[in-house]
Amino acid sequence: MTDMTGLEIRHLTSDIVDVSDITVLPGRPIALVGPSGSGKSSLLRAIVDLDRNAGDVRLNGIRRDDLTAPEWRRRVIYIPAEPGWWGDLVGDHLNETDSTQLRDALGLSHIKHSQPIEQLSTGERQRLALALGLARHPTALLLDEPTAALDEESRTQVESLLDPMIAAGLVLIMATHDPEQARRLGLERLEIVAGRIGPDQTGDNT
Amino acid sequence: MTIDPGNGAVMLAAIFLIVNAALSLALQLGFVRQMAIAAVRMTVQLALVGLVLEVVLTSASAWLTFGVMGFMAAVAGYEVMARQERRFSGFWGYGLGATTMLMGSAVVTIFALVVQIGPEPWYAPRYAIPLFGMMLGNAMTGIALGLNALTGEVTARRRGIEAHLLTGATRWEAMKPAMRRAATAGLVPIINAMTATGIIALPGMMTGQILAGADPSQAVRYQLMVMFLIAGATGMGLVVAVIGGVIRLTDNRHRIRLDRLSG
Missing domain, CATH: 1.10.287 (Helix Hairpins)
Incomplete structure (x- = not known):
């Protein structure tokens, strides 16, 4: 047990990734970079325990293995690049936490609960998933290319929503292909190559 | 005559x-x-x-009777597996369908023999074998359809189920729609059969009895009893099979485990 705050990946292995000693402090977000297929999404899936994996992962000193998977996933929230939907309608995915403000902030106020998910554009779905995820008050947030399908205006909306959250101490890992975005949000770069931490990774290079 | x-x-x-x-x-x-x-x-x-x-x-030998019934169950178990588009790997490929089908059919057949028909001895082959055969045949169809629907559903809707799991849902919560579809798929044949029986179709067993000279009202009573029993055997076997399927398709960390399917 440590008093370490933030997300601590002491080691983590799955079929695809094998990493160790990654620490993400509150307010010190990380940009996961690397070519397509390098294992960025697989690493995020492994952290949130969605794929079979082994390792020692802790959040604010609490070991992942000491929590049930649903408990862990209520604290560590992962939003895939192409979010999935288990119901047909927008309303099927709204839960007890109110996401109205977040949806408004992301330019989704026109979307009705009765609307089929299928009718939304890719970008709208991506923003809706983000709004619903943020509404669940994550302790740690894992974003996979959150603005890949967005136009510039929506991307700005997402960034200006995340910025104050980071400043307020959000633990954030974001997989991104966009170095400009990483710079704007002040993300530290962590390169993943073939499921491992990249060779040119020498600590802080903000 | x-x-x-x-x-x-x-x-x-x-x-x-x-x-x-x-x-x-x-x-x-x-x-x-x-x-x-x-x-x-x-x-x-x-x-x-x-x-x-x-x-x-x-x-009227007990050994022979149970031997024949065991053989029937073994073949039906294989048939359940053969009808799967995606099979569970290892023992479960055969075991899940075969054991749940056998369980549902055996419970219901024994009940019918001991409580309802009461032949002497209770396993009298004239009653036990045809009854057990009808239970097996129908449970086999229902369970095969149900498991097929379950694995198909989880494969096709994996992303949606995972999205639900990612909100902190348990595997049972996230799998509920798939379970419901699987149960429905497995029960459709017997529900349809009960709906159509007597109006659109005279069931084969009843027709056979009447052709063989039985009193129609006795044939009807047998048919009714058999239909209830079939619904019972299929439903019980199916529910256990679907629950077993969900346990196998997920793990205790509430992850989807499609790697446990082969082919």
Whole structure:
């Protein structure tokens, strides 16, 4: 047990990734970079325990293995690049936490609960998933290319929503292909190559 | 009075297959081969089963009775597996369908024999074997359809189920829609059969009894009892099979485990 705050990946292995000693402090977000297929999404899936994996992962000193998977996933929230939907309608995915403000902030106020998910554009779905995820008050947030399908205006909306959250101490890992975005949000770069931490990774290079 | 059709009369009925074959050839529909194989298989299988039943019924041996029933269950278990588009790997591929089907059928058959019909001895093959066979046949269809729907559903909707899991849902919460679809798929045949029975179709068993000279109201009572039993055996076996399938398709960290399917 440590008093370490933030997300601590002491080691983590799955079929695809094998990493160790990654620490993400509150307010010190990380940009996961690397070519397509390098294992960025697989690493995020492994952290949130969605794929079979082994390792020692802790959040604010609490070991992942000491929590049930649903408990862990209520604290560590992962939003895939192409979010999935288990119901047909927008309303099927709204839960007890109110996401109205977040949806408004992301330019989704026109979307009705009765609307089929299928009718939304890719970008709208991506923003809706983000709004619903943020509404669940994550302790740690894992974003996979959150603005890949967005136009510039929506991307700005997402960034200006995340910025104050980071400043307020959000633990954030974001997989991104966009170095400009990483710079704007002040993300530290962590390169993943073939499921491992990249060779040119020498600590802080903000 | 019953009229026993002789072998000649039976062969005469096969004339209609030849008519079908002629149609198929004339219109190039291409089902001659399949139909011929099916007809020959049926003839051989039924002739053999007639012989076996005669031996078993006259012997009234417990060993022979349970041996025949065990063989039937083993073959039906294989059939459940063979009908799966995606099979569970390892023992579960055969075991899940076979054990749940056997369980549902055995519970219901024993109940019917001991409580309802009451032959002496309770496993009297004249009652036990046909009843068990009907339970197995229907449970087999229901469980095969149900498991097929479950694995198909989880494979097709994996992303949605994972999205639900990512909100902190348990595997049971996230799998509920898939379970519901699987249960429905497995129960459709028996529900349809109960709905249509007596109006659109006279069930084969009842028709057979009436043709063989039984009193129609007795035939109806048997048919009703058998339909209830079939619904019971199929439903019980199916529910356990679907729960077992969910346990196998997920793990205790609430992850989807499609790696436990093969092919």
